[in-house]
Amino acid sequence: LAERVAGRRSQLALGLDPDPARLWPEALAAADATGEPAERAASAVVAHCRALIDAAGGACVAAKLQLACFERLGAPGWEALETVAAHTREAGLLVLADGKRGDVPVTAAAYGEALVGGTSTPFGDVPGLRADAFTANPLLGADALAPLVTAARAAGAGVFVLVRTSNPGAAEFQDLPTGAGAAPAPLWERIAAQVAALGDGGEGLSDIGAVVGATAPEHLPRMRELMPRAIFLLPGVGAQGGRVEDLAPAFAPAASAALITISRGIALAHERDDGEPAEAARAEAERLRDAVWAISGGV
Amino acid sequence: LAERVAGRRSQLALGLDPDPARLWPEALAAADATGEPAERAASAVVAHCRALIDAAGGACVAAKLQLACFERLGAPGWEALETVAAHTREAGLLVLADGKRGDVPVTAAAYGEALVGGTSTPFGDVPGLRADAFTANPLLGADALAPLVTAARAAGAGVFVLVRTSNPGAAEFQDLPTGAGAAPAPLWERIAAQVAALGDGGEGLSDIGAVVGATAPEHLPRMRELMPRAIFLLPGVGAQGGRVEDLAPAFAPAASAALITISRGIALAHERDDGEPAEAARAEAERLRDAVWAISGGV
Numbered sequence: 001l002a003e004r005v006a007g008r009r010s011q012l013a014l015g016l017d018p019d020p021a022r023l024w025p026e027a028l029a030a031a032d033a034t035g036e037p038a039e040r041a042a043s044a045v046v047a048h049c050r051a052l053i054d055a056a057g058g059a060c061v062a063a064k065l066q067l068a069c070f071e072r073l074g075a076p077g078w079e080a081l082e083t084v085a086a087h088t089r090e091a092g093l094l095v096l097a098d099g100k101r102g103d104v105p106v107t108a109a110a111y112g113e114a115l116v117g118g119t120s121t122p123f124g125d126v127p128g129l130r131a132d133a134f135t136a137n138p139l140l141g142a143d144a145l146a147p148l149v150t151a152a153r154a155a156g157a158g159v160f161v162l163v164r165t166s167n168p169g170a171a172e173f174q175d176l177p178t179g180a181g182a183a184p185a186p187l188w189e190r191i192a193a194q195v196a197a198l199g200d201g202g203e204g205l206s207d208i209g210a211v212v213g214a215t216a217p218e219h220l221p222r223m224r225e226l227m228p229r230a231i232f233l234l235p236g237v238g239a240q241g242g243r244v245e246d247l248a249p250a251f252a253p254a255a256s257a258a259l260i261t262i263s264r265g266i267a268l269a270h271e272r273d274d275g276e277p278a279e280a281a282r283a284e285a286e287r288l289r290d291a292v293w294a295i296s297g298g299v
Numbered sequence: 300l301a302e303r304v305a306g307r308r309s310q311l312a313l314g315l316d317p318d319p320a321r322l323w324p325e326a327l328a329a330a331d332a333t334g335e336p337a338e339r340a341a342s343a344v345v346a347h348c349r350a351l352i353d354a355a356g357g358a359c360v361a362a363k364l365q366l367a368c369f370e371r372l373g374a375p376g377w378e379a380l381e382t383v384a385a386h387t388r389e390a391g392l393l394v395l396a397d398g399k400r401g402d403v404p405v406t407a408a409a410y411g412e413a414l415v416g417g418t419s420t421p422f423g424d425v426p427g428l429r430a431d432a433f434t435a436n437p438l439l440g441a442d443a444l445a446p447l448v449t450a451a452r453a454a455g456a457g458v459f460v461l462v463r464t465s466n467p468g469a470a471e472f473q474d475l476p477t478g479a480g481a482a483p484a485p486l487w488e489r490i491a492a493q494v495a496a497l498g499d500g501g502e503g504l505s506d507i508g509a510v511v512g513a514t515a516p517e518h519l520p521r522m523r524e525l526m527p528r529a530i531f532l533l534p535g536v537g538a539q540g541g542r543v544e545d546l547a548p549a550f551a552p553a554a555s556a557a558l559i560t561i562s563r564g565i566a567l568a569h570e571r572d573d574g575e576p577a578e579a580a581r582a583e584a585e586r587l588r589d590a591v592w593a594i595s596g597g598v
Binding site (some may be wrong): 009019020021023028031037038040041042065068069071072073074075076077078079082100101103104105106107108110111113114118119120121122123124125126127128137138139140141142143144162165166167168169170171172173174176177178179180184187190194235240247269 | 316318319320322327329336337339340341365367368369370372373374375376377378381399400401402403404405406407409410412413417419420421422423424425427428436437438439440442443448461464465466467468469470471472473475476477478479483486489490493534539
């Protein structure tokens with residue numbers, strides 16, 4: 001990651017959250033002309049994501065694929081997900097699978113097979129999505145995260161654990177003071193300590209990162225204290241109200257210590273500027289890339 | 300649900316967690332003879348689940364489909380999921396989609412479309428999985444649960460929110476004492492209060508239920524106090540160590556106030572008894588059905 005960040009002078013992860021009702025016109029035009037609605041919509045989603053990657057990907061180091069947006073199109077949607085992941089790789093971008101999975105250990109192992117590993121079957125091995133990293137929900141505890149970490153490590157991939165999310169309701173449980181006695185700490189600090197403990201124990205940045213909403217930047221210095229080696233994945237800039245200029249503390253250890261994900265801000269840039277979608281997306285991605293690079297201490 | 304429970308004198312949810320390496324021999328024999336490994340494995344998974352439903356479904360009121368086990372086979376796996384869901388419905392069983400989804404509101408809405416609703420596209424509407432209920436992870440808070448509840452209610456479906464899970468590590472975060480001051484409560488009690496608040500406000504059982512591990516039955520009386528109208532979905536009996544005879548408090552409000560999910564205990568019953576898989580599954584499901592009915596107060 002550090003090499004890619006330095007080479008592209010970018011810490012942007014392009015969010016791919018395709019909404020079939022808001023695809024670019026060129027994607028609708030490129031969709032399959034016949035077939036079931038799910039198949040036609042999935043082909044349009046592929047065309048949209050491909051055009052978005054081609055337009056804005058040059059200003060990014062990764063793409064974050066939102067699994068929900070593909071799953072809602074059923075099997076054709078999952079096929080579109082695989083096709084978009086392949087195109088992401090071909091464009092030289094890391095594939096981040098954003099599904100926020102979390103389950104009891106035996107099931108967590110199955111998610112690991114789906115996202116970064118593969119499944120042994122009597123008919124031969126079935127490869128998974130081959131993501132470079134994926135997001136995980138820690139509510140079930142360390143034993144449920146362990147199979148995800150094991151699967152990621154075996155594949156040379158990373159895990160981003162939800163520590164504090166970007167939605168307005170995140171405070172409800174994640175900010176609850178926990179721990180009896182004199183030193184209560186919000187739940188997210190307990191999770192952050194777990195993220196640090198799950199790390200690979202090496203030097204430099206860890207393979208276990210943290211999802212940290214850009215909407216509550218006041219927590220970033222404490223997050224860095226608790227997770228000095230974690231890569232932060234920061235959603236919430238733009239549509240959700242987070243501002244790039246508040247995020248400098250995330251980059252304290254290194255210019256590659258955080259990735260900022262932008263979805264609607266880039267894909268729908270043309271709706272604000274009344275321009276051509278691809279041109280508007282490229283311009284906005286380049287503007288954001290430079291703004292992030294400037295506050296990251298990258299040289 | 301109450302009618303189905305009374306009609307079948309059963310509160311069992313048949314867990315469908317197909318592992319391609321442990322399918323019944325008859326399913327392997329029925330698999331597609333040609334095609335990619337994923338397609339052949341998916342056809343074997345369908346045959347396995349169909350045989351399991353046909354053998355044990357008569358002793359159950361629902362089937363719980365573990366999404367991870369299908370997703371790991373990619374697009375053919377998702378198609379298998381839809382086929383198995385259809386067969387579940389044909390067998391007169393409720394379809395419980397177990398994916399433990401949870402995400403920021405805009406993405407939660409997409410999961411709602413995938414699981415119980417449908418997606419509007421320029422090519423026509425794409426139906427989702429049409430589950431009768433699904434599991435959800437509450438870590439992101441009430442605003443992130445709201446779109447899932449809205450989608451479920453629009454479809455006449457239910458939501459089971461994770462309150463306390465069945466894995467050994469569940470205690471790590473879910474049992475943390477929370478709240479400053481004189482009256483700390485474990486995190487799961489805060490979540491339980493949220494489940495009660497999300498309920499439909501009617502009388503009788505609510506459309507918002509709770510996932511409550513059968514491995515910590517000592518919490519059941521307090522759970523019932525906090526969530527008097529929630530249907531409890533109880534995993535963890537059998538392979539994970541939970542015992543039917545400890546679960547009576549879950550049924551305090553009504554014989555239909557809880558469902559007990561059994562996966563490996565039924566599907567792999569033949570490995571213990573050295574018998575024919577379908578016969579062993581049927582016998583074990585009937586034995587468990589009767590044992591649960593006896594402690595549930597059903598008449």
